[in-house]
Amino acid sequence: MSVQFDDYSIEVKNALKETAVAFLEEAGGEIEAQTKRNCAVVTSRTKGSFQHMVDESNLECAIGSDYENAIWEEFGTGIYAVNGDGRQGGWTYIDELGVKHFTMGKRPKRMLFNAFQSLQAKIQQMAEERFGGL
Secondary structure: OOOOOOOOHHHHHHHHHHHHHHHHHHHHHHHHHHHHHHOOOOOOHHHHHOEEEEEOOOOEEEEEOOOHHHHHHHHOOHHHOOOOOOOOOOEEEEOOOOOEEEEOOOOOOOHHHHHHHHHHHHHHHHHHHHHHOO
């Protein structure tokens, strides 16, 4: 009696990777969209700067902004900085219109953090649906 072994490991790995990439793309898009909805809008530059990228080789999704103000909005500045490590005592600055201002800092909005927190259960459910059938 002979036994035949069929190796489907490559197909299985490819199916897992395709599912993972699709999941990361969907989850990243959801978090990006919610982050944009969470942004305070004055000029829309911060809101429009958020994006997500999926690294297919490492199966990772990065969501963020390359706009400097996004960091200030997320973590706050001065006496309001999330980790308490902001500049103390206040400072002055000149805005884009040339108007001088004094500030103790900017309160954090936590757009990205709050987007992830609010979508965490939904994303977990998406993962269970996508990977549950494999």
